[in-house]
Amino acid sequence: MIKEKINLIELYMRKKINKDSLIQEYKKNFGFIDICYELNLSIEKKDPEFLDCILYLGDVIKYKYNCIYLLEKLILEKWHYKHEDLARLLQEYKSPSSVDVLYLASNLNLEYLDFDDNYSLAIKCIWGISCIGNENTIGKLKILSKSKNQKIKNNAILLLNENHTKK
Template sequence: MTEDERELIMELVALPYTKFAREAISKQAFLGRFRDGGDGKVLAKELLAEAIESKIADDVECVLIVGFSFGFTKESMGLLLQLLQEGWHFKHEDVVSALADLKAPEAVEALYKVTHWVPSYLEFDDARALAVKAIWALGAVAGPRAQTVLLALSKDQNAIIQQNALKQLWMRAGRFT
C-alpha cells in the first residue's frame, strides 16, 4: 500500500472535533479514487492479504478502516483469523470486532485462545479489553461450541474473564434458546 493510498483510506474517517475537522469522504467517492474501484468488501479482503504479506502495522489499521466502512465477508474470515494471531501489529481488538460482526462459528477457537493471550503492547491493561471483546464476540456466535467455550470461561480464575463470560451466557439465554 502506498502512502497516498493510506491517506485516502484515512479520509474515510470523519474528524469532527479536532483542529483538522473534516467530514468523511463518501464511500462512492473513495471507491472511485482507490485503485480500480469496484466492490469495497472485495477490496477489504485484498488489502487484508496485502497487509499480512507486507507485515506493515499501518496497513492493518487502514485495511480495518476499509473493512469497517464497507463490511467484511465470510471470505475474509481466514485472513482475519491469521491476522488475529500475528504479533507484529497493534489492532487485535479491532480484528476481534471484525470477527464479532461476522458471528462465525469458525472463529470460536481463535476467540477462545485470545481470551488468554495478552500481546506485549497490552500488558498494562488490567481491564483485559482484548479478552473482554473476544468474550463478547463469542456471545454473538450461535451454536453449541460457542456455548461450551463460554461455560468454560465462566469458570476461569480471572474474575474479569469469568464475569464477562457469565454475562454473555445470561444474554445468550434469551437469544439462542
Template sequence: MDLKDRLLIRKFNEKSISEIEFRKTFSVDLRLNQDFILSNLYLALKEEDPELLDYTLALFFFDPGFMNSEKYVHVLSRILDCEWHFRHEDIIALLEGTKSIECVEILYNTALRNFKYLEYDNTYSLARKCIHALGRIKTKEATEKLEILARSDNSIIKEKAEKQLYNIK
C-alpha cells in the same frame, strides 16, 4: 496499495474528503473489486506490515456486506493471532460482526492471551471483547468456549463469561 491510496484513506478518515470524492479518486472501485481488501489483508499478514493493516481495515467501511460474508474470517483470524500489530480489538469487532463459527477457536485463544503491548491492562479489555464476541456468535461451539472461560481463575474473565452465558440462555 500505493501511497496515493493511503493518503486518500487518511483524508477520508480525517473527513477532509467526502465518500464521493474518495470513491472517484481511489485506484479501485471497491464496489466492483472487493478482493482488493482481501488481497491487502493477506499482504499485510505475509509482510507483517501494521501500517498496511491499518489502511486496509479502514476500507471495511466500503464493504457493508462483509458481515454477511465469511470471505475475510480466515485471514482476520490469522492476523488476530499475530503480535506484530496493535489492532486486535478492531479485528475482534469485525469477526464478531460475521458471527462465524470459524472464528470461535481464535476468539477463545485470544481471550486467554497476554499481548506484550497490553501488559498494563488489568481490566482484560481484550479478553472481555473476545468473550462478548463469543456471546454474540451463539453457536454450540461458542457456548462451550464460554463455559470453559466461566471456570477461569481470573475473576474478570469468569464474570464476563458467566454474563454472556446468562444472556444466551
C-alpha cells in the same frame, strides 16, 4: 504502492478529501477495492499501519467480508494493534469457525495491552464467542468461566447464564 494507499486513506481521515473522492481516487490508482486482498497483503508485509488503514477503509465503504479466515488469522498475529477491531468484526459475522479463534485471542498476552486492567480484548472475544451461539460456544464459555482472572470469569459466567436462559 502500500505507502500510496496509506497516504490516500489518510487524506480522507484528515478530511482533506470526501468519501466519493477517496473511492474514485482509489479505483483510479489501484483498481477495484478488494479489502480481502489488502488484508492478505498486510499479512504478507506485516505492516500494522497498512492494516489499520485497510480496516478503516473497509468500515468507510461498509465492506462485506468474504474472507473471515483472514480476520481469524489476523486476530492471532502479534505484529499489529487492531485486535479489538478484529474481535468486533468476528462477532458481527458470527462464523462458527471464529469460536476457537476468539477463545485463543481472549488468552493472548499482547505487550501493548499490558496496561489494560479491564481486559477489553478478552471481554470482546468472550462476547463474540457468545454471539456465535453454537455448541462450541458453551464449551469455550465454560472453560473461560473457570479463569483465574475475575473479569474474564464474571463475563463468561454472565454469558453462560444468558445462553442457558435463551434455550
